[in-house]
Amino acid sequence: MALSHTILALLSKQPDSGYDISKHFDEELSCYWKATQQQVYRELGKLTKNGWVNFEAVPQAGKPDKKIYCITEGGWRELTRWYTEPTEPTPIREDLLVKVLIGHKMPRQLLVNEVKHRQQIHSAQLKEYREIETEYLSRDSLGNSDRDLEAQFKYLTLKRGIAYETSWLSWCEDVMAMVNNLEGEGKSKG
Amino acid sequence: MALSHTILALLSKQPDSGYDISKHFDEELSCYWKATQQQVYRELGKLTKNGWVNFEAVPQAGKPDKKIYCITEGGWRELTRWYTEPTEPTPIREDLLVKVLIGHKMPRQLLVNEVKHRQQIHSAQLKEYREIETEYLSRDSLGNSDRDLEAQFKYLTLKRGIAYETSWLSWCEDVMAMVNNLEGEGKSKG
DNA sequence: TTGACATATCCAACATGTTGAGTATACTTT
DNA sequence: AAAGTATACTCAACATGTTGGATATGTCAA
Known part of the structure; x- marks a missing residue:
């Protein structure tokens, strides 16, 4: 479940929309984590269910509404819990x-x-x-x-x-x- | 569908049982491909359905029966078809x-x-x-x-x-x- | 005005990978 | 004698990643 924690890590820096989070994955994160827009949206849904993030719908003029996601206290607890767990190298497939x-x-x-x-x-x-x-x-x-x-x-x-x-x-x-x-x-x- | 082709590649060297293929993944292949025993067995089932491999049940004294898998002509065609396709770097997740x-x-x-x-x-x-x-x-x-x-x-x-x-x-x-x-x-x- | 591109989200289906358990037999160590 | 290890295969459930599409609006260039 590392995608969820990567998203939590991003949200620990600042609140963000699913769309923008997905762009982060395409840009500066791409050297160590790839995720499609689909995965991000699905994962945000799960994170919300778990109570690790919440969101506010932001209507925009001339653009579709945004959902701005924030990390919650529970999300912080989960992120720090994960941080103390040792990580193993990712299996390779080439x-x-x-x-x-x-x-x-x-x-x-x-x-x-x-x-x-x-x-x-x-x-x-x-x-x-x-x-x-x-x-x-x-x-x-x-x-x-x-x-x-x-x-x-x-x-x-x-x-x-x-x-x-x-x-x-x-x-x-x-x-x-x-x-x-x-x-x-x-x-x-x- | 690269696991299937990795198994085909192994079988192109010599016929082998699922158990032994799985051991190859744990040993000499581990530096570029990881797969569990479960994945190997499941994939062999699919390969058989596709007609890319076939197997012969080999009764053994004192051990469970083996299924020795062989690559078929169709399997060779698929392997060479795959070989001509360009491969992209594997997405990273760390x-x-x-x-x-x-x-x-x-x-x-x-x-x-x-x-x-x-x-x-x-x-x-x-x-x-x-x-x-x-x-x-x-x-x-x-x-x-x-x-x-x-x-x-x-x-x-x-x-x-x-x-x-x-x-x-x-x-x-x-x-x-x-x-x-x-x-x-x-x-x-x- | 048509098409491409950017913003913004969601659904469905499928492929792939993970985890745990179940079924057998036989050899080796404690 | 019991426990652990190795051989050998199977099923089920779930997590994760991929692919293609749907829905909407707005801008910019050909």
Whole structure:
């Protein structure tokens, strides 16, 4: 039940609508949590039932009504309870690795295309993260205020994203090197 | 539907029972795919319905009967069809990062404990991988046989596991450094 | 004016993953 | 002799994630 706690964590920062929470997931949270709009709305319904959040309907001129959700006292209790529980690493599921595993049985070019495709994705993502990092690092030096502390912890999550993308890129290069090496051997023999 | 293709990929190497497939997931596949015994059995049922695998019941002396599953021609077609489809990176969901995100609102020690816990997990996993790697690298040099090729591709998947654990460990150190730095500041002011 | 895009929410169906229990047999340890 | 571990499969219920659509309004560009 970690999606619920991620939403609680967001609402612990400030009240927000389902729509905007969902946008957070698409944007700055995307490096460690993905959720569709559907999931967010469904989960907010459950959180409301549990009494961990409540909402106020806000009519808007020219736009559909909003529901602004707030974390409740019970929500805070649940969030802190969860915070004391140890978390385990998320199980991994990676199609690409399965493709590599049977790489010897499939046309080499298909695998090469896949790896190149992934290289593009990961380097584009890394570039984005690096831009955010540059912006962060160019700010005035940080103090001890709550806001500055918040920014520092957020930066740590960004660093995780950077480490993740970097490790993928270096692995992609390993794969390409190995495959190129095979090609070379093949040529020297044929 | 990637679990189904992972099972097909395993069966493309050799026929196997559900029980043994499930053990593969716990062992050498664990660095890029996790699945419970339950999932494996359920998925084998679906694969059988689709005609992608079939099985033969094998009575055993002193043990329960086995069902040995084989990939069919249709299964091969499906596996190669899947192989030509581009795969996208798996969406990430990491509780620990959510905890870091609200680190400024929670007792510092809780986060420190979490990070230390993860350091232990990742370094234990890395150690395991390194042992397998050492074993692999100490083998006679590899040729061009199908078996040697298979081993090389498998090594690439191991390398991914090593890169993954390594990147977690270096991130954990970043977090600890940042938190220790905060402690220092706090002390110098108090 | 038509279509694309953004705001804002909700429903239904399905796929996938998790958890716990149930049914057997046989070997090993206490 | 009892308890634990390993083999081997099955059912049920639930949690979580995915996909496609429905409902509404408003802005902007072709």
